[in-house]
Amino acid sequence: MAKEKVLKIVKSKTFLGIVCFILGGSIMSDSGSVLELEESVKVLNQEVAEKDSKIEELEAKVEEAKPWFDMKEEERKAEEARIAEEKAKKEAEEKAKAEEEARLAEEKKKAEEEAKKQAEAQKYETGLTYEDLARNPSQHMLKYVKFEGKIIQVMKGDGYTQYRMAINDDYDKVVLIEISNDKLVNGNILEDDYIYIKGQFLMEQTYKTVLGAEMTIPAIVVDEFSF
Incomplete structure (x- = not known):
């Protein structure tokens, strides 16, 4: 040139x-x-x-x-x-950094969800018994509880179903539980089913027995249940 x-x-x-x-x-x-x-x-x-x-x-x-x-x-x-x-090296480092940040963010999200899930489950660990609810209903109103027992009566309603449940299969410890129908995704709950519930104690409920006598029992709105 x-x-x-x-x-x-x-x-x-x-x-x-x-x-x-x-x-x-x-x-x-x-x-x-x-x-x-x-x-x-x-x-x-x-x-x-x-x-x-x-x-x-x-x-x-x-x-x-x-x-x-x-x-x-x-x-x-x-x-x-x-x-x-x-x-190219800088771009690779920035890409690796972005991927690492995304991974850490995902792990953080999962950890937060797990912590939230554990906290959600932990709130039902109040240790309240049937006797606590029956003896001091006003003191424990709106507190969270968990029980297990046998279904002894089914009463269908509009958008929800109520059940009388004998805690630990003990007919002297009966509670009224209410479950919204949209939670019955795996099928209806039937008499003699044994289920586990987590929910919130609202108040006492009075009803008449088949013999005409009045019976007052704790009433619980169920958040989740399993057979």
């Missing part, structure tokens, strides 16, 4: 010299000075020879400098490769 540029500059100057010579020759010819014209031709030829010599010298220098130009090109390419490598 540098060599071609040098040759272009020198040749353009040579061309200008020849044009000047022709113009000058025309003028001298008109004056009849032939000897002066011949002398000018000699001088011009000498100048052309000197320029040719300089061109050869420049060509040699360009050829000699070629390894330098090549080395610079290699260094440039090496620098570009290094920058590209650093960019």
Whole structure:
């Protein structure tokens, strides 16, 4: 590239010299000075020879400098490769960082959900017994409880179903439980089913037995149950 540029500059100057010579020759010819014209031709030829010599010298220098130009090109390419490598490395590090942050966020979310689930389950661990609810209903109103027992009566309602349940299969410890129908996704609860419940004690409920006697028992709204 540098060599071609040098040759272009020198040749353009040579061309200008020849044009000047022709113009000058025309003028001298008109004056009849032939000897002066011949002398000018000699001088011009000498100048052309000197320029040719300089061109050869420049060509040699360009050829000699070629390894330098090549080395610079290699260094440039090496620098570009290094920058590209650093960019790729940085992008890989940022991607790994983002993936790690996403993983930690997911783990945090799962841990929070698990903690919430445990806290939700723990709130029913009040230790309240049937005797606590029956003896001091106003003291324990709206507190969470958990029991297990046998279903001894089913009473369907509008959007919910009520059941009388004998805690631990003890007919002297009967509670009234209420379960919304949308929780019965695995099927209805039937008489003689044995279930586990978690819920909230609301109040006492009074009802009439088949013999006409009134019976007051604790009433619980069930949050979840299992067979």
